[in-house]
Amino acid sequence: MNLSSVFIYNLLLLASHLSLGASIDLAGTWRFAMDPNDIGIDQQWFLKDLPDRITLPGAMQHQGYGDPIDVNTPWVARLIDTQWYKKPIYAKYTRPGNVLVPFFLQPPRHYVGPAWYQRDVNIPGDWSHRRIVLFLERPHWQTQVWIDDKPFGSNDSLGTPHEYDLGIGLAPGPHRITIRVDNRMIVDVGSDAHSISDQTQTCWNGIVGRLELKATSPVWMADVQAYPDPADRSCLLKVRIGNATGRPGMGILKINGLGHPLEWGPAGQQLDLAVRFDPDAALWDEFSPTLHDITMMLKGDDADDRMDLRVGLRQVGTSGLRLTINGRPFFVRGTLECCIFPLTGYPATDVGWWLRTMRICKEYGLNQIRFHSWCPPEAAFDAADMLGLYLQIECGIWARAGTRLGYGDPVDQWLYRQTEAILRAYGNHPSFVFLTHGNEPTSRSQFLADWVRHFKQKDPRRLYAAATGWGQTDQDQFQPVMAVGSRQGPRVRGESGWGGRDYTPGLKGAKVPVISHEIGQFCAYPDFDQINKFTGALRPGNLIIFRDLAEANGILHKNRQIAYASGMLQVLCYKEEIEAAMRTKDLAGFQLLGLHDFPGQGTALVGMLDTFWDTKGYISPERFRRFCNSTVVLARLAERIFTSDHTLHVPIEVTHYGPSPLQEAAPYWSLVDAAGRVAYHEELPARRVELGGAVPLGTATIDLSMLSSPGQYRLVAGIRGTSFENDWDIWVYPSVVDLSTPAGVIVTKDVNAAIDELRQGHRVILYTDQVGKAHPRVAFMPIFWNNQLFPNQTRQTLGLLCDPNHPAFASFPTKPHSDWNWAGIVDGARAFDISGLDVRIEPVVEVIDDWNTSRHLALVVECAVGNGRLVMCGSPLIDRLSNPAARQLHKSLLAYAASQAFQPKQVLSVEQLLALIHLDKDASGAAATDRPPVDTTVTAD
Numbered sequence: 001m002n003l004s005s006v007f008i009y010n011l012l013l014l015a016s017h018l019s020l021g022a023s024i025d026l027a028g029t030w031r032f033a034m035d036p037n038d039i040g041i042d043q044q045w046f047l048k049d050l051p052d053r054i055t056l057p058g059a060m061q062h063q064g065y066g067d068p069i070d071v072n073t074p075w076v077a078r079l080i081d082t083q084w085y086k087k088p089i090y091a092k093y094t095r096p097g098n099v100l101v102p103f104f105l106q107p108p109r110h111y112v113g114p115a116w117y118q119r120d121v122n123i124p125g126d127w128s129h130r131r132i133v134l135f136l137e138r139p140h141w142q143t144q145v146w147i148d149d150k151p152f153g154s155n156d157s158l159g160t161p162h163e164y165d166l167g168i169g170l171a172p173g174p175h176r177i178t179i180r181v182d183n184r185m186i187v188d189v190g191s192d193a194h195s196i197s198d199q200t201q202t203c204w205n206g207i208v209g210r211l212e213l214k215a216t217s218p219v220w221m222a223d224v225q226a227y228p229d230p231a232d233r234s235c236l237l238k239v240r241i242g243n244a245t246g247r248p249g250m251g252i253l254k255i256n257g258l259g260h261p262l263e264w265g266p267a268g269q270q271l272d273l274a275v276r277f278d279p280d281a282a283l284w285d286e287f288s289p290t291l292h293d294i295t296m297m298l299k300g301d302d303a304d305d306r307m308d309l310r311v312g313l314r315q316v317g318t319s320g321l322r323l324t325i326n327g328r329p330f331f332v333r334g335t336l337e338c339c340i341f342p343l344t345g346y347p348a349t350d351v352g353w354w355l356r357t358m359r360i361c362k363e364y365g366l367n368q369i370r371f372h373s374w375c376p377p378e379a380a381f382d383a384a385d386m387l388g389l390y391l392q393i394e395c396g397i398w399a400r401a402g403t404r405l406g407y408g409d410p411v412d413q414w415l416y417r418q419t420e421a422i423l424r425a426y427g428n429h430p431s432f433v434f435l436t437h438g439n440e441p442t443s444r445s446q447f448l449a450d451w452v453r454h455f456k457q458k459d460p461r462r463l464y465a466a467a468t469g470w471g472q473t474d475q476d477q478f479q480p481v482m483a484v485g486s487r488q489g490p491r492v493r494g495e496s497g498w499g500g501r502d503y504t505p506g507l508k509g510a511k512v513p514v515i516s517h518e519i520g521q522f523c524a525y526p527d528f529d530q531i532n533k534f535t536g537a538l539r540p541g542n543l544i545i546f547r548d549l550a551e552a553n554g555i556l557h558k559n560r561q562i563a564y565a566s567g568m569l570q571v572l573c574y575k576e577e578i579e580a581a582m583r584t585k586d587l588a589g590f591q592l593l594g595l596h597d598f599p600g601q602g603t604a605l606v607g608m609l610d611t612f613w614d615t616k617g618y619i620s621p622e623r624f625r626r627f628c629n630s631t632v633v634l635a636r637l638a639e640r641i642f643t644s645d646h647t648l649h650v651p652i653e654v655t656h657y658g659p660s661p662l663q664e665a666a667p668y669w670s671l672v673d674a675a676g677r678v679a680y681h682e683e684l685p686a687r688r689v690e691l692g693g694a695v696p697l698g699t700a701t702i703d704l705s706m707l708s709s710p711g712q713y714r715l716v717a718g719i720r721g722t723s724f725e726n727d728w729d730i731w732v733y734p735s736v737v738d739l740s741t742p743a744g745v746i747v748t749k750d751v752n753a754a755i756d757e758l759r760q761g762h763r764v765i766l767y768t769d770q771v772g773k774a775h776p777r778v779a780f781m782p783i784f785w786n787n788q789l790f791p792n793q794t795r796q797t798l799g800l801l802c803d804p805n806h807p808a809f810a811s812f813p814t815k816p817h818s819d820w821n822w823a824g825i826v827d828g829a830r831a832f833d834i835s836g837l838d839v840r841i842e843p844v845v846e847v848i849d850d851w852n853t854s855r856h857l858a859l860v861v862e863c864a865v866g867n868g869r870l871v872m873c874g875s876p877l878i879d880r881l882s883n884p885a886a887r888q889l890h891k892s893l894l895a896y897a898a899s900q901a902f903q904p905k906q907v908l909s910v911e912q913l914l915a916l917i918h919l920d921k922d923a924s925g926a927a928a929t930d931r932p933p934v935d936t937t938v939t940a941d
Helices: 002-015 088-093 351-363 380-386 408-424 445-458 528-535 539-554 554-583 621-627 753-760 819-826 884-899 908-917
Strands: 023-025 028-035 052-056 114-123 132-141 142-147 150-155 162-167 173-182 206-216 219-229 234-243 247-257 260-264 269-276 292-300 303-311 314-320 322-325 326-329 330-335 369-372 390-397 431-439 480-482 516-520 589-593 631-635 641-643 647-656 660-667 667-673 678-683 687-689 690-705 713-721 725-733 745-746 762-768 799-803 845-849 857-865 869-872
Touching: 002 351, 052 206, 088 539, 088 884, 114 206, 114 351, 132 142, 132 173, 142 162, 150 162, 173 206, 219 292, 234 247, 234 260, 234 292, 247 269, 260 269, 330 390, 330 516, 351 380, 351 621, 369 431, 380 390, 380 528, 390 408, 408 445, 431 445, 516 554, 528 539, 528 554, 528 678, 539 554, 554 589, 554 631, 554 647, 554 690, 554 799, 554 845, 631 690, 631 713, 631 725, 641 667, 641 819, 641 884, 647 667, 647 713, 660 678, 667 690, 678 690, 687 690, 725 884, 745 753, 753 869, 753 908, 762 884, 819 884, 857 908, 869 884
Parallel strands: 219 303, 330 369, 330 589, 369 390, 390 431, 480 516, 516 589, 641 725, 745 762, 762 869
Antiparallel strands: 023 206, 028 052, 028 114, 114 173, 132 162, 132 206, 142 150, 142 173, 219 234, 234 269, 247 260, 247 292, 292 303, 314 322, 322 326, 631 647, 647 690, 660 687, 667 678, 667 713, 713 725, 799 845, 845 857, 857 869
16 A cells, blocks of 8 residues: 555545534643642632643653653552662662663653643534533543533543543533543553553553544434345444434435435434445455445434444354354454553554564464554554454453452453453454453452353354453363463463374364464573664663663673574564464464563563664574465474484475465475575375465475485475465484594593693593583573563573684584584583673684573684693583484584694683683673562463
């Protein structure tokens, strides 16, 4: 869509939001006052001019109001560590006037409480006897309104506009509008719910989006809900006529030019009318998001109103364990949006921002966005309608840590009110496909079952589930969960489906379509250049702290290399997880956490894009779509490491959820070496591929003895004549390896023996586990979510960085980052913390640390010690010789240690070496106390 079409569409949207008549834009300068002691109502502040000035739309904290951030700021969000400011590692960030918080992006100021906004407006003469409405698109949170001295009630919706009907009695001339906005916890929806939490959007106070007075005729179309019937190419309109006169009347309602006479009573009227489209009218889905215009004109007694609707002809449903749209199965490929707006700290209300974001999602092969514990403004629905994205909306609740549902607390009734408001405001959008109450609840199951039952009967235009994550009920129409039936049951995510397997065991007992909940959460090290992007309201104090730690430990100069290397491991893990989901024949989809970073909850750098939805530079949309798309070719590779005496048999499959079956799919596979030369190629028999998952295409059979080893190869499989192609790296090593130790080289696990040999001027390879506690264990997989929230997880690092051209790897083909050839080498190994050494050592293999500590870590180091030369490796390769990759790396290190190329540049004394090996200091700077209770077997978010 080009800029001119976006402009035209925006005009149509504006027309759809306005009735005949006029509007007064209220954006601009308003009078203002904070009310921290909550005395404004008692003192009738609506009767006097407020003293300060502020701009709306906007938030007060971003305009110099509120308290400076300090170590005692009473955040709405639960802090991971409430005593964080007492830790030495954060001391320099606790100084008054320059406090930086390590857990999330921070606003310039903080304020929780009532604030008053006020301005004068002149009602035009031609608005006499017209109904007037005050429209506030996105306040945060509760609003109360006075016109002059008259109150007009309050509104506590978090996810929909606040509209105040001012009636037909407002006389032309000057009037004072006073709005009290209160951003305290009006209803306990959960302190970490993204609808209110500091973790992402900040707990701002203000009003954003459209602010206006609108005039309608006294009789008007109060609500129109469109119920499309794709099979019949029609749409049922449920129309509610409002009547402010108290008198009955009659008129004509024209729908696309066709008149319908009607009468209304003193309170208005309800009626159902059908609209028919052309028999060949296009339907709406992710492949063809066609929208149809409906123009409605109401004329009659005191009635002169217009409404413009844009509808999509679509119907969602289920068939067994499959989701369907217009009768065709589809597979959810989703990501989360957690109310992350790094420039403003509050949600975007313009269509342009959402079009950019959603185009990016589509470019990366996705067809769904889940709005975690919040509901976006209408611009998000408009953009999704245009682009063909399926939205999962949530009602702003994350009931945990004391918040609960179904116990008679005020949140119970609020949930029903909020759901009604969301369905009324956004129910006509074809992109509004899924609805749950919120995330991972503490609740009584029957309460949420009743909620699902009520709303799926009232409005069957979408699919309903009680909750996301867990909390399933027998009323659910789909279930976005990590496990069916019980949180502790077999997972439909994680490593159980890797290595050519799938999540079929986790679907046992499923009765409705299952979407895998928050898959991934694999972290990558940050690229600190992104700090320069924060040119708006929010300050990346967390990233600044992490950058300073990297600089202090001497690794900041290679930040981009580290970020890239850790990112490539992150992509490898996401690819494996996504493909496992797509190999699962009866799974209905997955939701990533996530395509872009999450800046809160201790900072979760889980995205392949940053918080601005910009690329991090290590995975392109084209590359990502090879394994995340409507059609993906798959291989069931149980292993990635092989020996040359092996014959490889790999089943090739395709998961296909395109617009229609593939009539004559012609599969092929190839094996390509590291130089791009094709070693094997085979065309498989052509076949028809129906819509569905894990459709067999054939088997790739490869005699590995015909290949040169050691070597890295790439198995490529695709469908000829299409863009559907995928690939997987494998490594082939010799089945027989000479591991005899060269003359002049000593191999030992004993530190003292190594020291003796070094003193004699020998060349030593030391594989030792006799190391101090400061040297962390290494895991192949990267950190889950982050170590601040999950400090006890086994995954404490973020991959490897090395130079493939280093002579130590002459017989060990490798990439400059972690890949499957390293998995059996690094798991359980030790990384040497070389941060505190007096001399600078560049590791042969560097281990990338958690950004919360940014230690300089090494898996393999080399140095001269006295007259001797040392290679020290934190992985006990000589105890892992049954692993072909470990065996081959050991052989390569043996050859290197014996070669003329072994000339270490760094020199350590014996004392320095021993101090390094036995280092016992606690190098961790991450928060470690006063953490919320968490189940480390489940997701953080």
